[in-house]
Amino acid sequence: MVDFIAPFLIIFLSIYGLLFKKHIISKIIALDVLNTGIVFLFVVIASKIGNAPPLKGSGNYVDPFPQAVxxxxxxxxxxxxxxxxxxxxxxxxxxxxxxLNEIEKE
Incomplete structure (x- = not known):
């Protein structure tokens, strides 16, 4: 359960940046951090105990689909x-x- 705290913290901080920062570059950086947080969350959810390649016959393997996504x-x-x-x-x-407020006024 502790593993899920870090990605959600990153996601919430980036949403804060998207909502409350007015500078364009700050919003773009927040969007990039949001993407990183979502990727981090997906990696935490998709991680398994197994470390063997996905070959027939091995029972405990890593699923390659989340890695491709x-x-x-x-x-x-x-x-x-x-x-x-x-x-x-x-x-x-x-x-x-x-x-952004000044740009939208024009």
């Missing part, structure tokens, strides 16, 4: 953060402001 999630998270940073650079260059 985690790798896909990491790649999608990287692509999303890269796209967000590119769009942020364009918006900040055009508006010359970094605070």
């Amino acid at each position: 985690i790798i896909t999630s990491i790649v999608i998270g990287f692509a999303t953060i890269s796209l967000l940073l590119s769009i942020t650079m364009i918006v900040v260059e055009k508006k010359r402001k970094k605070d």
Whole structure:
């Protein structure tokens, strides 16, 4: 049960950053931390005692499916953060402001 505290703490702190920070880069960093927290939670849930490769006949093995999902999630998270940073650079260059409240007022 103690293993679940750290990922939830990371997730809640990143949600706080998404909701209450006004700087664009702070929100993007919070979104990246949220992705990391969810990956961490998935790893904690999917971890098993077994450490043998998934071959026929071995009873205590590691399931390869969660590992494939985690790798896909990491790649999608990287692509999303890269796209967000590119769009942020364009918006900040055009508006010359970094605070979301000021950008939304225009």
